[in-house]
Amino acid sequence: AQKVTQAQTEISVVEKEDVTLDCVYETRDTTYYLFWYKQPPSGELVFLIRRNSFDEQNEISGRYSWNFQKSTSSFNFTITASQVVDSAVYFCALSEAYGANSKLTFGKGITLSVRP
Amino acid sequence: NAGVTQTPKFRVLKTGQSMTLLCAQDMNHEYMYWYRQDPGMGLRLIHYSVGEGTTAKGEVPDGYNVSRLKKQNFLLGLESAAPSQTSVYFCASSYSGAGSLYEQYFGPGTRLTVT
Numbered sequence: 713a714q715k716v717t718q719a720q721t722e723i724s725v726v727e728k729e730d731v732t733l734d735c736v737y738e739t740r741d742t743t744y745y746l747f748w749y750k751q752p753p754s755g756e757l758v759f760l761i762r763r764n765s766f767d768e769q770n771e772i773s774g775r776y777s778w779n780f781q782k783s784t785s786s787f788n789f790t791i792t793a794s795q796v797v798d799s800a801v802y803f804c805a806l807s808e809a810y811g812a813n814s815k816l817t818f819g820k821g822i823t824l825s826v827r828p
Numbered sequence: 829n830a831g832v833t834q835t836p837k838f839r840v841l842k843t844g845q846s847m848t849l850l851c852a853q854d855m856n857h858e859y860m861y862w863y864r865q866d867p868g869m870g871l872r873l874i875h876y877s878v879g880e881g882t883t884a885k886g887e888v889p890d891g892y893n894v895s896r897l898k899k900q901n902f903l904l905g906l907e908s909a910a911p912s913q914t915s916v917y918f919c920a921s922s923y924s925g926a927g928s929l930y931e932q933y934f935g936p937g938t939r940l941t942v943t
Contacts, residue, residue: 756936759933815873
């Protein structure tokens with residue numbers, strides 16, 4: 713069975729600090745996909761990134777960066793120079809199969825508060 | 829292009845009452861999903877559908893039924909609501925793709941309270 717662990721439940725930082733959100737996953741499959749979603753206070757879920765298990769290159773998008781390490785089964789998310797608008801709940805998710813059995817397993821989420 | 833919409837946005841039910849939540853998507857997605865979100869639990873999959881006329885159980889299907897009579901709509905039914913079904917319900921949809929899993933697009937959620 714697949715599992716996603718987000719051990720940090722709440723993080724509070726001051727604006728402009730860097731912050732890393734941890735995600736550890738378990739899967740028996742060799743082909744899988746990892747995702748990050750953001751849920752701001754308004755409640756909607758916003759897709760941030762998708763990464764497949766064969767692509768271990770780190771990715772950077774503006775102030776956001778993701779570090780995927782298969783050796784430690786981790787897919788960590790770093791926000792550089794955090795801003796108040798980054799305050800949200802962040803979910804990491806995993807899908808083992810593709811096609812007809814494609815399902816996401818979500819972690820329990822990390823609540824990030826960025827103080828001015 | 830409205831994306832994924834959900835009706836209603838809020839609802840209060842009494843124990844034992846029934847209701848149907850409607851999800852609609854205009855992106856021609858094959859796959860649709862229903863999740864519930866509870867504090868500290870993340871999102872848990874209730875039921876999903878990989879195409880018109882097909883449905884399957886997710887992680888927490890008990891007490892819910894679904895139907896996918898049209899490709900663009902996915903209905904979630906509660907036949908006899910219980911307080912344990914108080915939650916925020918999210919619908920999502922995604923493309924299908926051989927050998928690939930695309931990101932899911934989520935609706936705005938329905939906040940349901942069962943008293």
